[in-house]
Amino acid sequence: MKELMNHDLKLITEAHSAPMLSIYLSKENSAVDVKALSGKWKESLTRAEFFLLKDYTKSFVHNFMEPLWSSHVYEVLESLDKGLIVFFSSDSSWYLKVQSSINDLVVVADSFHIKPLIRIKNNESGFFLISMSSKAISVFLETNSHLFRLDTYRNPMILSDTDTNKVKPEDHREFVMQSALEINKTLAAYKLPIILAGVRDHLGHMRKYLDHSMILTESIVGNVERLKRDDIRQKCFEILTPYYYQKEEIAIAELDLAVKKNHAITFIEDIAISAVYGKIRKLFVMENKQLWGSLNKSTGEILISPRQTNSHDDDLLDDISQIVLNKGGEVIVLKNAHKLKGFIAAAVVTDKSHLYDYNQPYSIT
Numbered sequence: 001m002k003e004l005m006n007h008d009l010k011l012i013t014e015a016h017s018a019p020m021l022s023i024y025l026s027k028e029n030s031a032v033d034v035k036a037l038s039g040k041w042k043e044s045l046t047r048a049e050f051f052l053l054k055d056y057t058k059s060f061v062h063n064f065m066e067p068l069w070s071s072h073v074y075e076v077l078e079s080l081d082k083g084l085i086v087f088f089s090s091d092s093s094w095y096l097k098v099q100s101s102i103n104d105l106v107v108v109a110d111s112f113h114i115k116p117l118i119r120i121k122n123n124e125s126g127f128f129l130i131s132m133s134s135k136a137i138s139v140f141l142e143t144n145s146h147l148f149r150l151d152t153y154r155n156p157m158i159l160s161d162t163d164t165n166k167v168k169p170e171d172h173r174e175f176v177m178q179s180a181l182e183i184n185k186t187l188a189a190y191k192l193p194i195i196l197a198g199v200r201d202h203l204g205h206m207r208k209y210l211d212h213s214m215i216l217t218e219s220i221v222g223n224v225e226r227l228k229r230d231d232i233r234q235k236c237f238e239i240l241t242p243y244y245y246q247k248e249e250i251a252i253a254e255l256d257l258a259v260k261k262n263h264a265i266t267f268i269e270d271i272a273i274s275a276v277y278g279k280i281r282k283l284f285v286m287e288n289k290q291l292w293g294s295l296n297k298s299t300g301e302i303l304i305s306p307r308q309t310n311s312h313d314d315d316l317l318d319d320i321s322q323i324v325l326n327k328g329g330e331v332i333v334l335k336n337a338h339k340l341k342g343f344i345a346a347a348v349v350t351d352k353s354h355l356y357d358y359n360q361p362y363s364i365t
Contacts, residue, residue, distance in 0.1 A: 001073055001086070001093045009121060012087060012094070012112050013322045019056070019064070019311050021048050022113035023086040024105040027077055037074040044106050045069060051108040054310035064090060080230055080237075085120075087112045096120075099237055103288055109314035115321055116287050119333035123244040128187060129236060131224045132198030132206060134158060134172065137179045139186060147233055150186065153179040173205050180209030187212045193243060195236050197224045216243055251332045252339055255284060258348040266343045268316070270355050273300035274347060275320045278327040282348040283320065287333045289344055290315040297323065317345055 023044045028036065045068055052061045068088060073095050077084055083102040087094045089112075100120045107113035126143040138152045155175045187194065187210075194212055196203050197220035207215065218239045224232065258264040265271055272295060274280050292313045293304040305313050321331045324347075340346055 001071065001088075001095045003095060003097075009114070009117070009325075011092075012114060013326060017089045017091045018110040019052060019089065019108055020110065020112045021068075021086075021088045022105070022107045022109075023048070023088075024083065024102050024116055025074060025086070026083045026102050026104050027081060032077055032079060032081075034075060037077065038072075040104065041074050044104070047106045048108050051106075051308070051311045055312065067093075080233060085117060107308070107315065107318075108311040110312055111314060111319065111322065113315060113318050115285060115315065115318045115333055118321060118325075118331050119287055119335070122247075122333070123240075126192050127236060127240060128190070128192055128194045129232065130183065130194065130196050130206065130210075131232075132176070132196070132202040133223070133225050134202075137176070137183075137206075139183055141192075142233065142236065147229060151182070153182065176202065176205040177209045180206060184209075184211050187214075190214075193240060195220065195239055197221075197232065197235075199223065216240075218242075248332065248334065248339075251282070251284070254282065255346060255348060262352075263350075264346055264348055265352070265355070266346045268345060269300075269302060271345050271347050272302045272316070272320055273354065274349050275323040275327065275329075276300035277354050278329075279349045279351060279354060280324045280327070280329045280347045281350055282330045282332060283324045284332045284334060284340060284346045285317045285321055286340065286344060287335050289317065291317050291344060295319045320345070 025037070025040055025044060045065060048068075049061055049065055052064065056064070068086075073086060074084055076095065077097060080099055081097045082100060083098050085096040085098060085102070096117070098120050100123060102116055102120070105113070105116070126141060129140040129142065129147065131138045131140065134155065135158050136152050136154045139150045141148050141150050153175075155172070157171055157175065192214060194210070194215045196206055196215065198206070200221060203219050203221065216239060220232065220235050220239070227235075255264060265274060268291065271280070271283070275283070276297065276299065290308070291304065292306075292308045293302055293316050294312065294314070295302050295316055297319075302316055304316070321333075324331055334340065
């Protein structure tokens with residue numbers, strides 16, 4: 001299996017080789033317990049076979065599942081990882097390690113189940129780390145569970161450890177300024193959060209010269225040269241958690257405003273039709289709420305099942321999310337149900353001219 005990269009999300013939504021198997025495997029604690037993960041992996045595969053046997057022969061299911069039964073993909077997990085996502089079909093397979101908590105889930109359907117992945121991609125699309133010391137400034141990029149060093153700018157005034165105390169403050173400020181000019185060129189093409197790390201004087205100088213709106217207020221303060229790579233990543237995740245929470249709150253406030261202007265809908269039937277028409281600008285769905293059934297992707301008509309009954313039932317909220325993404329809309333996947341006030345989904349739409357009923361009973365207090 002190959003690692004899932006950011007640009008693969010579009011390929012996943014466009015895949016058409018059913019049946020498609022999606023497995024979300026959570027890790028219980030910080031340690032990597034291979035035996036426990038092996039047991040959960042086998043339970044997931046057994047559940048997948050249960051749904052496949054509803055619609056396919058035993059010989060087909062055996063041949064289809066054999067690569068997964070022989071795979072030990074869960075062994076890629078490391079201490080900081082909180083889970084693993086596996087997508088598998090007869091002609092494609094991906095895996096993704098995640099540092100965001102997930103729930104165990106197995107979905108066999110005619111498309112991959114990506115709703116939890118959307119939240120993770122929204123919150124873990126990567127970040128920049130700028131690490132500073134008197135000797136050098138390094139730029140790191142976190143993506144796909146790895147912290148890569150992109151560039152290092154070395155202070156020309158410091159050739160050895162004995163030179164550190166000889167550098168004048170104004171000379172160090174000049175070094176930071178010149179480095180920042182080059183770093184700005186690297187950051188300009190991205191819209192990723194930027195975390196600064198170093199002693200307070202270095203942080204202050206860098207903030208003066210970096211020209212980017214995504215620099216986070218909170219920094220890693222201290223001598224970063226003494227920190228291990230995993231310790232730095234952990235501190236970054238601790239800083240990013242409130243940042244992404246704030247982004248979600250801003251999106252909810254936008255939904256509140258849309259409700260007041262009568263630009264929001266909450267009936268799932270209307271949301272499905274609006275998605276097909278390309279009228280949804282921003283869709284809000286719950287990560288851990290599934291609505292099983294089928295969706296006509298030409299008309300928006302939906303059929304709801306009482307539960308996941310076979311290998312063709314899919315989560316309608318997931319199907320609608322994929323349509324919205326393919327039509328150029330945005331999908332916000334929420335973990336807390338109270339933010340939708342009891343509704344399973346809500347959408348900010350460009351207009352309602354295609355709907356028969358404009359009166360949507362939705363209020364946020």
